[in-house]
Amino acid sequence: MSYTNGLDKPTDYFNTKLYTGDGTSSRALTGLGFQPDMVWTKRRSTADNHHLFDSVRVVSSVPQRLFPNLTNAEDGNFGSLDSFDSDGFTVGSNVATNSSGETFVAWNWKAGGTASSNTDGSITSTVSANTTSGFSIVSFTGTGATATVGHGLGVKPDLIIAKNRTDAVDWYVYHSSLGATKNLRLNQTFAELTESAVWDNTEPTTSVISVNNANGTNGSSKNLIFYCFAEKKGFSKFGSYVGNANNDGPFCFTGFKPALVIKKRAEFGADYRGNWQIHDNKRGEYFPGNVVNNRIDHTNNAESGGDDLGFDFLSNGFKVRTGNVNYNPSGEKVIYIAFAESPFVTSTGIPTTAK
Numbered sequence: 293m294s295y296t297n298g299l300d301k302p303t304d305y306f307n308t309k310l311y312t313g314d315g316t317s318s319r320a321l322t323g324l325g326f327q328p329d330m331v332w333t334k335r336r337s338t339a340d341n342h343h344l345f346d347s348v349r350v351v352s353s354v355p356q357r358l359f360p361n362l363t364n365a366e367d368g369n370f371g372s373l374d375s376f377d378s379d380g381f382t383v384g385s386n387v388a389t390n391s392s393g394e395t396f397v398a399w400n401w402k403a404g405g406t407a408s409s410n411t412d413g414s415i416t417s418t419v420s421a422n423t424t425s426g427f428s429i430v431s432f433t434g435t436g437a438t439a440t441v442g443h444g445l446g447v448k449p450d451l452i453i454a455k456n457r458t459d460a461v462d463w464y465v466y467h468s469s470l471g472a473t474k475n476l477r478l479n480q481t482f483a484e485l486t487e488s489a490v491w492d493n494t495e496p497t498t499s500v501i502s503v504n505n506a507n508g509t510n511g512s513s514k515n516l517i518f519y520c521f522a523e524k525k526g527f528s529k530f531g532s533y534v535g536n537a538n539n540d541g542p543f544c545f546t547g548f549k550p551a552l553v554i555k556k557r558a559e560f561g562a563d564y565r566g567n568w569q570i571h572d573n574k575r576g577e578y579f580p581g582n583v584v585n586n587r588i589d590h591t592n593n594a595e596s597g598g599d600d601l602g603f604d605f606l607s608n609g610f611k612v613r614t615g616n617v618n619y620n621p622s623g624e625k626v627i628y629i630a631f632a633e634s635p636f637v638t639s640t641g642i643p644t645t646a647k
Contacts, residue, residue: 542611
């Protein structure tokens with residue numbers, strides 16, 4: 293991996309937005325610093341589903357919604373998110389994204405803007421790719437048979453999140469720490485599963501993703517969407533750690549101060565189920581010792597916090613600060629997804645002043 297100058301400022305490509313709903317029919321939310329291509333929202337103050345929108349799945353100029361915690365097919369918008377704007381996005385009056393007086397979080401990524409045709413694979417895909425930040429959105433129609441799909445990144449993806457938009461089926465996740473013989477489910481608590489039908493037991497390459505006949509990754513005549521991420525030094529890291537069941541848990545070097553960490557217990561232990569849980573640098577309770585403990589899991593639950601279940605966000609990575617089995621199971625692998633607030637060292641070799 294090597295630095296790209298643009299990644300000296302990670303907030304040009306990823307940013308978290310907090311806001312309080314006002315119930316109006318058109319609410320512009322600004323301050324991101326870029327026009328997002330993917331917006332993932334969650335109501336924090338009360339139970340509600342996660343919502344995900346992207347610039348590729350647009351019908352009559354309106355982004356369509358998916359639910360990362362559910363199997364539901366794509367179902368339109370219904371006033372949830374109206375547009376992607378030059379410095380943010382606009383929400384409608386739907387209670388899931390703009391209920392009056394409720395608090396919300398939105399995680400935002402910049403891809404490549406307008407999508408274009410990609411013929412690198414045996415299936416032609418439509419791709420919005422940002423090769424600087426290592427993020428692409430890939431849309432295609434499945435064949436139900438062994439195939440490859442172009443992703444547009446120019447480097448091998450480390451994370452792929454896949455959804456069949458047509459059917460009510462699970463979300464499938466490829467993570468480079470587990471490899472292409474395994475998969476995780478974004479909407480489930482399952483540990484890793486071994487299924488050749490998902491990624492065809494074949495690692496993605498610098499140009500294509502391999503799929504087999506799983507309905508969730510290549511259903512015949514189904515509309516599929518893949519969110520693909522490649523690790524970029526100083527901006528993103530997709531790794532794993534082995535738990536020690538101790539409040540003085542593992543330290544994970546990322547090469548940056550995290551803005552977002554998502555983790556998932558991956559192995560089949562004595563208790564092999566565990567939530568996906570999301571921590572970011574904007575939803576603060578910081579306990580003594582810098583524990584970032586306000587968390588959102590993959591269910592429809594409201595935000596949790598007020599305890600010591602979390603991480604220290606440090607200048608060059610994060611440290612597990614709980615012995616809880618969901619975060620730190622003894623001898624078991626936990627995978628993580630991390631994006632940067634600031635790099636530990638810039639592209640010029642100058643250390644940042646991150647705490």
